[in-house]
Amino acid sequence: MNTNHNDPSRNAIDEREWQAQERALRDARDGVPSTDPLALRYRKVTDALRAPLPDLLPADFASQVAQRAEANARAPEIVQSARSGVLEGKLLRAAIGxxxxxxxxxxxxxxxxxIAPMAAFLHLDSAVAVNWALALGACVGATWLTDQLRRHREQAVHAA
Incomplete structure (x- = not known):
């Protein structure tokens, strides 16, 4: 953005704003109410800057954090199981079921x-379609069963 810093009207505005800011600061320091409307706007800013920031933390913040830490350490088993993903696993199994x-x-x-149009499209008779469906079911069942056995074995190893 191009600005013309040599523009006399701009310098006059800047000087007037600067003087209003200075008056507001001086009036705030002296405790005198501002009479100039422009200085009054800056007085609000000056007063806000002079006021101390409020404490964001309560006085007993450390004890509150310590109490929460103790409560989390003694959390009931259901909270611990929910954190470890047991609840999510059960919900996922229920949704799949x-x-x-x-x-x-x-x-x-x-x-x-x-089924009949699909078998006709694939040039399969009903016996072949049933055999393929049974084979697919057997594969899915065997995969599920081996996964269950693997999980059971891993749980037994971790428990020991």
Whole structure:
């Protein structure tokens, strides 16, 4: 941004503002009320700057923090389990179970309408489609079972 610092009208405005700021500062120091409207605006700023900042922390801040630390150290088991993700894991398993149940209901209700066209499109007879569905179910079940066994073994190792 280009500014012309040699502009006499700008220098006059700056000088008037400067003098108003100085009057406001002097009036605040002397405890005299400001009479000039421009100085009165700056007096508010001067008074705000002269006032001490309020304490942001309460007087017993350290004891409050110590009490919270002790309460967290003696937290009930449910809080500790929630922090370790047990609650989230249970909720996730419940959501997956509900999703699976909903999927089974949808397949049960609408399955006959789309299984036959899908088998025709893939040139499969119904026996082959059933065999593939059983194979897919067996793979998913075996994967789940081995994962459960692995988790059980890891928990036994960590408990010992």
């Amino acid at each position: 509900i999703f699976g149940l909903g999927s089974a209901v949808v397949v049960g209700v609408y399955g006959p309408e789309w």
